Amino acid sequence: MLILSxxxxxxxxxxxxxxxxxxxxxxxxxxxxxxAPKTVKVFRQEVFDxxxxxxxxxxxxxPVFPExxxxxxxxxxAL
Amino acid sequence: MKVATKxxxxxxxxxxxxxxxxxxxxxxxxxxxxxxxxxxxxxxxxLQALDVEQVAFILINPFLFRPDYELDINDxxxxxxxxSGPEKALIFSVVTIPSDGGPMTANLQGPLIINRETRSGKQxxxxxxxxxxxxxxxxxxxxxxxxPC
Numbered sequence: 142m143l144i145l146s147x148x149x150x151x152x153x154x155x156x157x158x159x160x161x162x163x164x165x166x167x168x169x170x171x172x173x174x175x176x177a178p179k180t181v182k183v184f185r186q187e188v189f190d191x192x193x194x195x196x197x198x199x200x201x202x203x204p205v206f207p208e209x210x211x212x213x214x215x216x217x218x219a220l
Numbered sequence: 221m222k223v224a225t226k227x228x229x230x231x232x233x234x235x236x237x238x239x240x241x242x243x244x245x246x247x248x249x250x251x252x253x254x255x256x257x258x259x260x261x262x263x264x265x266x267l268q269a270l271d272v273e274q275v276a277f278i279l280i281n282p283f284l285f286r287p288d289y290e291l292d293i294n295d296x297x298x299x300x301x302x303x304s305g306p307e308k309a310l311i312f313s314v315v316t317i318p319s320d321g322g323p324m325t326a327n328l329q330g331p332l333i334i335n336r337e338t339r340s341g342k343q344x345x346x347x348x349x350x351x352x353x354x355x356x357x358x359x360x361x362x363x364x365x366x367x368p369c
Contacts, residue, residue, distance in 0.1 A: 180296045184345055192330035192345060193247035195316060195353040199277050199327065200248070202317040204227045206261040206278075207324060209361065 223255050225268045226276040233257065238270070239339045243300065246330065246343055251275055254341075256334075265312065267332070279312040282328055285361040289351075291331060293344050301333065301340040310334040316354070325354040 145153055153161045158178055165172040175183045223233050239254045253270035256279075263284055269275035282289045291311065295304070303309055311333055313326040328351040334341035 179294050182297070182345070184347065188329070188345055188347075189246060191353045192327065192343070195327045195330065196245055196247045196277070196314060196343075198318070199314045199316040200275055201319070202278055202315065203319040204278070205317065206259060206264050207317075207358070208261065209263065209357070 223268065223270060224273040225255075225257070225266070226273055227259075227266065228257075231257075236339070239267070239334055239341050241341050241343070243342050245277070245332070246345075248275060264315065267312075267314075278315040278317065279332065280315050280326055280357070282311065282313040282326060282331065285326070285357050285364055286328065286355070287364055289328060290348070291333075291344065291346060292348060293333070293346075297344065298333070301335045301342050302338045303333070303335045308335055308337050310336050313355075315357070323356045323358060326357050327353045328355050329353050 147153060147163050149163055149166055151163055155161065159181060160176045162174040162176070163171060164174045177183055221233060221235060222230055224230050233255050237255050237257065239256050241252050241254060244250060244252055248269075251269045251272055255266075255268045255270055257266040257268060258264075259266050259278065263280060265279040267277040267279050298304070298306075298309075311331055313328055313331055315324060315326050317324045329346050330343050330353065331346065332341055333344050
């Protein structure tokens, strides 16, 4: 892993079109600005971890379906 | 073809029910091939792994209980499964039914998007803070039905 020290308002460039700026440092929290093309997905790691954990919980679901009254028949567009 | 399922044992399914997830599903990346089945109770579906009997997910159409649901996904990401626009997409949420009796929830932050023509799917990750991994389906359904149609 490349480790760089940066001061407030300094930037790190990744490739030609991604830049990371240090916006604010307060206590143990750092606010980071990410400037990247729309095609590059930028997420907090926790989002992936949360979805992964939820998928695991879903796979262990109790296969007992509650009755739901949707007031309509099933979506005709679904398979 | 015959498929061993978690809930229904060995059953016969049509080849057209087969859905590939070339990138897998988060946390289950090695499992790429699934079968989409109607569950015994509407409006639920099962997404059953083809060769891994124990891997199966309950799915629901999220628009049934969240008519205001929106997915902001860029075109490049849709191209992973050969989609050029939303017209040919099927959207599902993965449902969790906890065995401890907790509420049944749907994951609106990580929807499954399926290209209905190529039967190729992926799990998207939404950044809109409105969509969480645990939406209480019953209570949101009650809210949706009270609201204006």
